[in-house]
């Protein structure tokens with residue numbers, strides 16, 4: 025064996041060992057998660073006497089309703105009431121026929137629409153009256169009264185249950201932005217039903233202090249509103265999050281209404297990155313939260329922030345699949361965190377379809393995106409600038425143009441992640457996908473967890 029053969033052997037051995045260590049790491053982390061899930065389920069297992077579990081269904085986009093559903097289950101469990109917690113889309117008509125008591129914790133999106141993980145339930149079960157006279161139910165409706173259809177889906181669900189003959193255990197409760205009084209009313213009803221004394225209030229979400237470490241305008245001279253890249257450092261606790269997660273920020277001028285932003289970085293960056301567009305109201309004044317983050321707070325200022333796990337938009341089971349990442353404007357934030365995670369994990373089957381106005385001013389993170397293309401982290405990138413040519417083109421037009429590619433990526437088991445504006449983009453993308461793979465195809469993607477959205 026000559027010298028270069030020995031070197032090759034050493035390098036090959038190191039690569040094999042590194043690969044085995046990586047596989048081992050993934051295996052251990054998956055095993056930890058599985059064990060935690062089993063522990064959660066075991067803690068809430070039905071009582072041995074065969075008592076009928078209460079069904080607790082949640083409809084949740086960004087996790088608040090899901091979290092409250094689990095809190096509800098834990099509280100009932102403590103009182104000796106067995107429960108079964110599940111997303112609305114996983115509830116069948118048989119589940120409802122076999123349950124005597126069901127509690128629903130549901131949020132609302134769009135124009136009074138259900139969150140994605142309830143859309144199948146809404147289209148398949150709620151499209152007709154069912155025979156549910158045996159069922160007793162309670163509904164906690166999460167929403168935001170700034171929207172025209174406040175708690176719209178909660179109300180639609182309540183009236184469908186009533187029309188189907190189910191009996192309300194109490195009036196459905198509307199919680200405006202997680203309002204503590206409404207949550208207390210819900211807890212009070214639960215205690216009463218479970219036959220326990222009122223339990224202590226659930227804690228209002230706690231915020232941590234973060235330092236605004238850097239801020240940069242990404243689109244000087246843009247025809248659109250200024251958009252900023254922000255970097256924040258945790259002052260107190262160690263920060264834990266995953267690609268796809270969100271933050272909630274409290275602006276000093278409005279401590280009642282936190283604003284949500286998608287995180288644009290991964291923990292390995294050491295900082296939470298945000299992509300924030302500066303909003304201006306019609307009278308020319310700055311938006312409360314975006315004005316605070318992009319202008320009034322000085323670099324070095326303390327920001328009240330909390331990280332929110334966004335289970336619907338994390339990679340989860342999709343981490344081994346090819347990804348089609350679609351978005352516009354500040355939606356690039358959520359896609360960037362995924363691309364960073366993919367680059368760190370050596371996953372190269374990624375296709376970015378991103379839209380903004382003009383290449384000259386609005387190509388956020390251009391160098392990074394080009395570098396990902398050169399390094400092969402992005403197998404394909406279609407950056408669409410709507411106003412760089414006579415005829416406006418958008419991400420949905422690009423998808424239609426690339427229909428064959430979309431079909432071939434989906435045939436290779438790809439998952440689709442959409443981040444950005446609800447108005448125009450999200451609906452346009454869904455219509456394009458429906459044209460390309462049919463409505464049954466889209467439904468199947470949703471059912472398989474391969475169509476995830478973080479839209480606002």
Ligand SMILES: Cc1cc2nc3c(=O)[nH]c(=O)nc-3n(C[C@H](O)[C@H](O)[C@H](O)COP(=O)(O)O)c2cc1C
Pocket residue numbers: 083084085086087088089090131132133134135136137139166167168169171172173174175176201202446479480
């Ligand atoms: C893009 C977007 C659209 C929303 N649309 C509505 C709406 O039409 N009506 C409403 O009451 N609340 C609306 N909300 C507020 C959510 O329902 C509310 O924040 C809820 O607590 C989210 O719960 P979740 O984390 O379980 O999804 C909207 C929130 C966002 C971000």
